[in-house]
Structure formats: structure tokens, C-alpha cells
Amino acid sequence: MLSKTKTQYAVKVMGEMFPDARPSLRAASPFQYLVSVMLSAQATDISVNKVTPQLFKHFPTAIEMAAATETAIQQDIHSIGLYRNKAKHIKATSQALLVNFAGVVPSNRQDLMSLPGVGRKTADVVLADAFAEPAFAVDTHVERVTKRLHMVPQKASVLEVEQLMMQKLPKEKWITAHHRMIYFGRYQCLARAPKCTTCPLLSVCLAGQQRLAKAK
Numbered sequence: 001m002l003s004k005t006k007t008q009y010a011v012k013v014m015g016e017m018f019p020d021a022r023p024s025l026r027a028a029s030p031f032q033y034l035v036s037v038m039l040s041a042q043a044t045d046i047s048v049n050k051v052t053p054q055l056f057k058h059f060p061t062a063i064e065m066a067a068a069t070e071t072a073i074q075q076d077i078h079s080i081g082l083y084r085n086k087a088k089h090i091k092a093t094s095q096a097l098l099v100n101f102a103g104v105v106p107s108n109r110q111d112l113m114s115l116p117g118v119g120r121k122t123a124d125v126v127l128a129d130a131f132a133e134p135a136f137a138v139d140t141h142v143e144r145v146t147k148r149l150h151m152v153p154q155k156a157s158v159l160e161v162e163q164l165m166m167q168k169l170p171k172e173k174w175i176t177a178h179h180r181m182i183y184f185g186r187y188q189c190l191a192r193a194p195k196c197t198t199c200p201l202l203s204v205c206l207a208g209q210q211r212l213a214k215a216k
């Protein structure tokens with residue numbers, strides 16, 4: 001497994017490759033960010049950013065969203081995958097925010113995860129990006145990149161990936177490391193066709209070395 005030092009080196013290189021790696025969902029408040037993250041499950045951030053201006057024009061806060069019909073929410077987000085289920089969860093979460101948190105998005109994981117349709121990854125992303133609270137969210141890119149680079153065991157669960165990476169990286173680097181890994185996974189270490197021949201991390205990447213050896 002990649003040592004702590006080499007893991008930190010790899011994250012540093014990713015930072016040099018993608019100095020502008022930052023959240024790409026657009027939102028004007030923690031509530032809108034939470035809704036955007038909920039919409040982004042199995043959808044691209046670009047597709048979410050296309051529908052949220054209209055959605056947030058109609059329903060800018062938890063008050064308006066909780067009072068909206070599911071059909072009205074669906075109409076604004078119908079181009080996003082799983083939109084019916086997402087509309088249901090967004091409405092239910094807005095209602096729960098009003099009932100339990102005075103309409104304010106909580107800034108701790110336990111309360112966030114008490115909201116309908118909000119899992120650990122969504123909670124971590126909201127904590128990190130909306131509140132700058134140290135968290136290391138593991139999405140599909142982060143899981144793939146950490147496993148290809150053998151930063152974590154191949155069979156590690158998502159929770160184990162999160163915990164191991166938090167041990168290997170200094171707390172103040174968790175949020176930036178998450179964003180760097182997303183960019184690295186999106187543009188260099190792609191799911192189907194990783195660009196190993198041009199990868200600056202090939203020297204520390206067993207998966208990449210094996211892939212290129214097989215191709216010879």
C-alpha cells in the first residue's frame with residue numbers, strides 16, 4: 001500500500017496539475033448547496049447547474065421548497081436522473097429543516113444525516129464546501145483514484161476509504177485533497193480509459209504500470 005509520505009506526494013502532484021480544483025456546483029446558500037448535492041447523485045455537476053437557476057428562482061429557501069408540490073419540483077429538475085425520487089427527498093428534507101432546524105441547514109454530520117435522502121457522502125460534501133468543516137467525502141472518482149494508486153486496500157469500503165485517507169492526510173488538507181482527486185479522476189485517471197502514458201504519478205502507481213505492461 002502507498003505510504004503516508006507517497007500518498008501526500010501524490011495529492012501534492014494532483015494539486016500542481018489542477019491548481020483550480022474547487023467545487024463546481026453553483027449555489028447561493030447552504031440550503032441551495034445541499035439541494036444541489038442531492039441532485040448530483042448519479043448526475044454530472046454540469047447538468048445540475050443547468051437546472052438549479054430555475055429551481056432556486058421558484059423555491060429559493062427551505063420555506064418555499066417545503067410548500068411546493070413534488071410535481072412542481074419535478075418540472076424544474078426533470079432532465080436530471082432519478083428526478084422523481086430526488087424531488088420527493090428535496091421536499092421532505094426541506095420540511096424536516098423547517099420542523100427540526102428552524103429552516104437552517106445544520107453544520108454537523110449527525111444532523112445532516114438525519115435529513116431524508118442525505119447520506120454520509122452528501123453530508124461530508126456539504127460540511128466541507130458550505131461550512132468549511134474538515135471532512136473527506138468519498139465519491140466514485142475518489143474511490144477509484146485511491147484504489148488505483150493503492151492508497152487504500154482494493155476491498156476497502158467507502159467508509160474505510162474515508163477513514164484511511166483521513167489518517168494519511170493532515171486534517172487541513174482533507175477538503176482540498178477531495179477536490180484535487182475529483183479533478184484527477186475526471187481528467188487524468190478516467191474510469192474506462194486512464195491516461196497512464198501521460199500520468200505524472202505513473203512512477204508510484206502499480207495499477208498504471210501493470211496496465212501499460214499488459215498493453216506492450
Ligand code: SF4
Nearest residue numbers: 189194196199205208
Ligand atoms: Fe490512474 Fe494510470 Fe495515473 Fe495510475 S498511472 S493514477 S491508473 S492514470
